Amino acid sequence: MxxxxxxxxxxxxxxxxxxxxxxxxxxxxxxxxxxxxxxxxxxxxxxxxxxxxxxxxxxxxxxxxxxxxxxxxxxxxxxxxxxxxxxxxxxxxxxxxxxxxxxxxxxxxxxxxxxxxxxxxxxxxxxxxxxxxxxxxxxxxxxxxxxxxxxxxxxxxxxxxxxxxxxxxxxxxxxxxxxxxxxxxxxxxxxxxxTAERPEGTHLCLGPLYFNASLTSVRILGAGHPLVVMTKFDAERALELIERYRIVTTLMVPTHFKRLLSLPDSVRARFDVGSLKVVTHTGAACPPEVKRAMIDWFGPVLVEAYGGTESGTTNLIYSDEWLAHPGSVGKTIAPFELEIYSEEGERLGPNVPGQIFFRDTRGRGIVYRGDPEKTRAAHREPGVFTLGDVGYYDEEGFLYITDRVSDMIVSGGVNIYPAEIEHLLVAHPDIVDAVVIGVPNADLGEEAKALVIPRDPVTPPQAEALLAWLRGQLAAYKCPRTIDFVNDVGRNPAGKVNKRQLRAPYWPSDRTIG
CATH class of the missing domain: 3.40.50.980 (Rossmann fold)
Incomplete structure (x- = not known):
């Protein structure tokens, strides 16, 4: 070329x-x-x-x-x-x-x-x-x-x-x-x-181009690989395009996976997805049950990329690695090195959760333009930055994300991380999506509340039955006190949720929502 x-x-x-x-x-x-x-x-x-x-x-x-x-x-x-x-x-x-x-x-x-x-x-x-x-x-x-x-x-x-x-x-x-x-x-x-080692063939852009990962498709085109861009995501239409153009690579977010998996088996069976060689996914945490179902369907072609707009990709994991380390976002890649710290600033070893930091071996770190205070707050020292996530790594160096620092709920002095609860709820057969937020509790300061989208809005599951189901899998202090059934949780095309906005109606107007 x-x-x-x-x-x-x-x-x-x-x-x-x-x-x-x-x-x-x-x-x-x-x-x-x-x-x-x-x-x-x-x-x-x-x-x-x-x-x-x-x-x-x-x-x-x-x-x-x-x-x-x-x-x-x-x-x-x-x-x-x-x-x-x-x-x-x-x-x-x-x-x-x-x-x-x-x-x-x-x-x-x-x-x-x-x-x-x-x-x-x-x-x-x-x-x-x-x-x-x-x-x-x-x-x-x-x-x-x-x-x-x-x-x-x-x-x-x-x-x-x-x-x-x-x-x-x-x-x-x-x-x-x-x-x-x-x-x-x-x-x-x-x-x-x-792109020299990229599989030859057409790339399909499913996400909005203002999303950083989707913009990769523009560079793929610039390197000489054909591009098909979808105006707005539709699960059945996406399968049609994959078959029609013999799509080789694409990028998805977990929301795309969920919508594809929600199609009737008869619809999914009509389309040939065998041309796919690499399906990169990013943007938000993917529930393990959803990812396993996609690997079963598409084959071992999924590649998960973790990172941020600020940093680019910091971690990668391929399907075979993920099947051996389910739930991981992979090993940290150059030029970054992984470091995890406790709230007291102690550097932590394997299997101990803490705040995730990355050392940029080039010394750059990340920069928020025009906001030196936010830039400073993201760094432990020059070149060592956080994207705001909590997690741990195992003995082999595979990183696991457990939550975001800003999403953490402090209830009676105990830290509750919503992501663990959300992954369980999304795996429930009667639930399409779920978000857990902190709401006021006069005694404990905060308590966990689950906002749940039921699969059948007319006859949703009983809230108490869901809570009992959760209590069978989680420590009591982690379980939400209440469940609200909702029509939407406001996920953006990257699969992310504005929890600050979701929390706001539950808190007094004079409280600053974190």
């Missing part, structure tokens, strides 16, 4: 390069479109931050926008298309973005906020120039189709944390598997080297 100096993509020809639910582009067509978008970005008088935001649902156009930013040496800002006006304004101001790409579902809000923030040009696909947006097609037609330069320095994405524990913070995205390059040409050469 040698990259000719005059081409934006790694290969030429009429073979499939990029497809979504509406259109497909050959490598030749993608090359021509990228030339125009890159030249359009280079022609814009961007300031020193060189930032362009993408506020749109998944589409081929969104993929092209992200890939063009990499080619143009521009820092893309992925924006969740579900944000409200104040949240979008915050991201635009914090990022100093000067162009906002929008789709038909975000053009009205994007136009309103861009106008209010000022200094932001709006460009939209399939928008009919609404809300003051320049139409994507017209903007493309006005740009040069000449080969674009590739000697400028590359720039990384500027991403914002999900905000599940507070207001989102900006992070200059770091992918530990991709070394830095001096030029765009060098960066794409590294991308091709990065």
């Amino acid at each position: 040698a990259l000719a100096s005059h081409r934006m993509v790694a290969i030429a020809g009429d073979g499939l390069a990029l497809a979504d639910d509406r259109i497909s582009l050959s490598w030749t067509e993608l090359d021509a479109m990228l030339n125009r978008v890159v030249n359009g970005l280079l022609a814009h008088p961007l300031g020193p931050e060189r930032r362009v935001a993408v506020f749109a649902a998944n589409s081929s156009e969104a993929v092209v926008a992200y890939l063009a930013c990499l080619h143009a040496g521009v820092s893309a800002v992925p924006v969740n298309p579900n944000l409200k006006a104040d949240e979008l304004a915050y991201v635009l101001r914090e990022s100093a973005a000067e162009i906002l790409f929008v789709g038909p579902e975000t053009v009205d809000l994007g136009g309103e906020v861009a106008c209010a923030v000022g200094g932001v040009e709006l460009i939209g696909w399939r928008c009919d120039a609404k809300a003051g947006a320049t139409a994507w097609e017209a903007w493309l037609a006005a740009q040069s189709d000449a080969p674009a330069p590739d000697d400028m320095p590359p720039r990384r994405y500027l991403q914002f944390t999900s905000g599940t524990t507070g207001f989102p913070k900006a992070i200059d995205a770091v992918d530990t598997t991709l070394p830095q390059a001096d030029t765009v040409a060098g960066f794409f050469a590294m991308l091709r080297e990065w």
Whole structure:
């Protein structure tokens, strides 16, 4: 896949390069479109931050926008298309973005906020120039189709944390598997080297592109591997795409697994998933019963990646390793080294739970842009940081995550970690999903409450029967005191839950929710 100096993509020809639910582009067509978008970005008088935001649902156009930013040496800002006006304004101001790409579902809000923030040009696909947006097609037609330069320095994405524990913070995205390059040409050469051992074939993007892990699909395309991007996840449609395009690799989160497994056996049996070679999963903890069922169905092709937007991947585990170490997220990978500490600051050995830290052997650690206090709080010392999780490692060095520090419930001075309870509840045949939170208790300070989505909302299981079932498997102090049946727990596409928001209705308004 040698990259000719005059081409934006790694290969030429009429073979499939990029497809979504509406259109497909050959490598030749993608090359021509990228030339125009890159030249359009280079022609814009961007300031020193060189930032362009993408506020749109998944589409081929969104993929092209992200890939063009990499080619143009521009820092893309992925924006969740579900944000409200104040949240979008915050991201635009914090990022100093000067162009906002929008789709038909975000053009009205994007136009309103861009106008209010000022200094932001709006460009939209399939928008009919609404809300003051320049139409994507017209903007493309006005740009040069000449080969674009590739000697400028590359720039990384500027991403914002999900905000599940507070207001989102900006992070200059770091992918530990991709070394830095001096030029765009060098960066794409590294991308091709990065994917050299990847199975040949098409990648399927199922998650939203504003999700850090999903953005890997853009780099996979940039390295010369075809990409199919799904506009919105639908379990049966995902199986159809896997069979139709003979998908070789994809990335999922546990929510995808649960929805796939919930399909009737007759539907699952209709589709051939034998083309899959690697199914990476990340984003949230995966209940062991769910992961085992997926391995039984898809085969030993699952690879779990643990880490954070701040750090990139810190741990990996393959299916055969996981079957031997069920529940683990794997061994820590270079350039990180695992360290676990007690609340008193004592370094802990195998099989003793504590707060998880990683030593970055490069000395970098993690950085929350514009928030030195949060950056300091995440570090024990320079280069030794935490992602906020609690867990332990076994004698072989396999890491197990037991919970998040911020989710911990302190009841009568005893620490309760919700994840253990949640995994049991999700495994119950009458439950679709469950979240455990801390709510007020006059005597103990806090007590555990389970928010449960029943499989049958009309006739849910009896709360007392569920509690009795839990008491048969957990120490009494760990068991929730009460259960509320709910329709939704607010999981985002990465499978994460905003527990701060879920706790808020139960606490007095003058209490700061952690």
